[in-house]
Amino acid sequence: MAPEKKKRARKERKDQWREALAGESSPVQRPEQTSRHEIAPGATPPAETATEQAPAPATRFGGKKKMADNGSVFDNLSGLGKQMLSFQGAKKFAAWYIDTNEQIAKNAIDFQARLTNWAKDTPLAPVFEAQQEFGRRLVERSADAARAIWRLKQEEIHN
Numbered sequence: 296m297a298p299e300k301k302k303r304a305r306k307e308r309k310d311q312w313r314e315a316l317a318g319e320s321s322p323v324q325r326p327e328q329t330s331r332h333e334i335a336p337g338a339t340p341p342a343e344t345a346t347e348q349a350p351a352p353a354t355r356f357g358g359k360k361k362m363a364d365n366g367s368v369f370d371n372l373s374g375l376g377k378q379m380l381s382f383q384g385a386k387k388f389a390a391w392y393i394d395t396n397e398q399i400a401k402n403a404i405d406f407q408a409r410l411t412n413w414a415k416d417t418p419l420a421p422v423f424e425a426q427q428e429f430g431r432r433l434v435e436r437s438a439d440a441a442r443a444i445w446r447l448k449q450e451e452i453h454n
Contacts, residue, residue: 389445397438404430 404427411423442448 386445386447389441390447393438393441393445393447397434400434401431404434 407430408423408427411419411427414420414423
């Protein structure tokens with residue numbers, strides 16, 4: 296197709312959409328309108344004409360769509376909210392959060408120990424060991440304090 300014909304066809308489609316949005320007519324061809332391709336009854340249209348026909352304006356360009364009248368979605372959300380926003384749900388989340396952060400901190404201290412392994416036989420070795428021991432105690436005490444605030448027991452955490 297020549298560039299001029301493409302431009303003309305594009306302009307015609309834009310004009311059809313403008314008219315449709317203004318409420319004057321529909322860009323989708325009606326049976327009484329003639330198509331640029333003649334199609335035998337029962338035959339499928341060529342791919343070119345199938346893609347050229349645009350959907351009705353109501354489904355595109357801000358057309359209003361009705362929401363499915365499905366109350367079960369809201370029932371499911373309220374049930375989920377009751378589970379997540381209950382005190383037991385908050386305790387489970389707190390237990391998970393404390394355990395996860397404790398494990399991350401311990402892994403960071405272990406990583407630091409591997410990184411400072413080069414200083415094993417140097418005067419800096421006792422400084423690094425003290426730093427790692429202090430970090431381990433701090434993490435352990437902080438996690439225990441958080442568990443005490445939430446009144447979490449070890450049996451509750453894993454159930």
